[in-house]
Amino acid sequence: MSATPIYLDYNATTPLDERVLEAMLPFFKTHFANAGSAHLFGLSVREAVESAGEQLAGLIGASPDNILHTSGATESVNLALKGIHSAERNHIVTIATEHKAVLDTCVYLEQQGYRITVISAGKDGSVNEEDLLHAVTDETLCVCTMLANNETGVIHPIPRFSDIAHARGALMLCDATQAVGKIPVNVHELGVDLMPLSAHKFYGPKGSGALFISPGIRRKFSAQMHGGGHQKGLRSGTLNVPGIIGIGKAAEIAGTDMAGDSRRIGALRDQLEQELLSIQDTSRNGHPEQRLYNTTNICFPGVNADQLILALQHISVSSGSACTAATTYPSHVLKSMGLSDQDALSSIRFSLGRFTTGPEIEQTIGRLKLLISRFRG
Known part of the structure; x- marks a missing residue:
């Protein structure tokens, strides 16, 4: 199943x-x-x-x-x-x-x-x-x-x-x-x-x-x-x-639900980010505060993002813009921010939304920690 x-x-x-x-x-x-x-x-x-x-x-x-x-x-x-x-x-x-x-x-x-x-x-x-x-x-x-x-x-x-x-x-x-x-x-x-x-x-x-x-x-x-x-x-x-x-x-709907979505989704994003940044040598790409509450972009040095995305299987995340996801080039956004090709290719964007749940975030955290340890080990 x-x-x-x-x-x-x-x-x-x-x-x-x-x-x-x-x-x-x-x-x-x-x-x-x-x-x-x-x-x-x-x-x-x-x-x-x-x-x-x-x-x-x-x-x-x-x-x-x-x-x-x-x-x-x-x-x-x-x-x-x-x-x-x-x-x-x-x-x-x-x-x-x-x-x-x-x-x-x-x-x-x-x-x-x-x-x-x-x-x-x-x-x-x-x-x-x-x-x-x-x-x-x-x-x-x-x-x-x-x-x-x-x-x-x-x-x-x-x-x-x-x-x-x-x-x-x-x-x-x-x-x-x-x-x-x-x-x-x-x-x-x-x-x-x-x-x-x-x-x-x-x-x-x-x-x-x-x-x-x-x-x-x-x-x-x-x-x-x-x-x-x-x-x-x-x-x-x-x-x-x-x-x-x-x-x-x-x-x-956005006008009426925005405030509630912001609080709930923001808390889930913070939980996910905090746990992922606790993994050794990981770092966040982008300003820590001046950003959307639903988005975090994390660099996992030593791990190829595309391989990690495939290994995640039923968990859908991204290594960059959906419009350029078919390419194997490093993200032009991350490159323009000074990241090396290697670090850009080791970065994943997580973007949460209205239907994201707490159990989904907990499952994602556990799966990522296991996979990163395996890829690096």
Whole structure:
């Protein structure tokens, strides 16, 4: 008889909350009309879509008019970076620990004539504000920094970064994919102009995401998808109604459950981390305090992370971003923080979530201690 799966990879994706599924199901079958249709059936579906937009907007402190529905954060990042342009500004500043969706898009833009500055992170994953101050110039179009890192959980001081960008007349793009639904996020308090996010990071459906676009730049934003003029001409295409209903419901649930999730999940993360750091020669990657309560990234020197992950069998953890997990290269995030290839390849990310239990954490601790002793011995 196989063991019950233990899932500790919530930063890669989350299971769909049953309450979200229940809200979505009618829009697959009985309420299937096109939200762009002018008949009463279509108008009723459009009303549901607008209600879901209000739910999502409420979670991030925005107006529904400033939310663009997308297929997920990767599309949102691409739309944001490719949709802003200026004849006078062709410089983008970003951080070496950003998600590949940002870094690879910047590589593409560099090939189109943009100048890209990539700032290194410190040993704890944080960014030196002086480095950012020196990097941003009067030619900078955009500063692009994530709110919370997907591999280490490190949280960046986005309001201060926004002030630095705006002081030079640049825009602030903040990838909040790992933060929305876990911690309070308010676009006005952050001071951001553009903010991508994904539903499947907070118990919503895959294939549903959004891009917040501030009112000040919406009229300057260039669409990347044409045909039909949907979403005020900014992203044409028939709306993914069940996905939008799902992200709205997931946002509503996150708003009510966030405080309780934070306390319970944070206590379990601390228990796991404390026990793992008690293993000889282990160390934590990332800032000890300025990070998400559900995430810990631990280095086990002398142990190959991929081999350890396979040996864990029914316990699901990660050696880096899910988008690059098929490669055998060391994490670019950990490398940018100064880790050697060997230590980066010996590091594992544990990300807990809403359905993680105490017995699962205890079982994981016991299994890891046994395996690490065996691998090192």
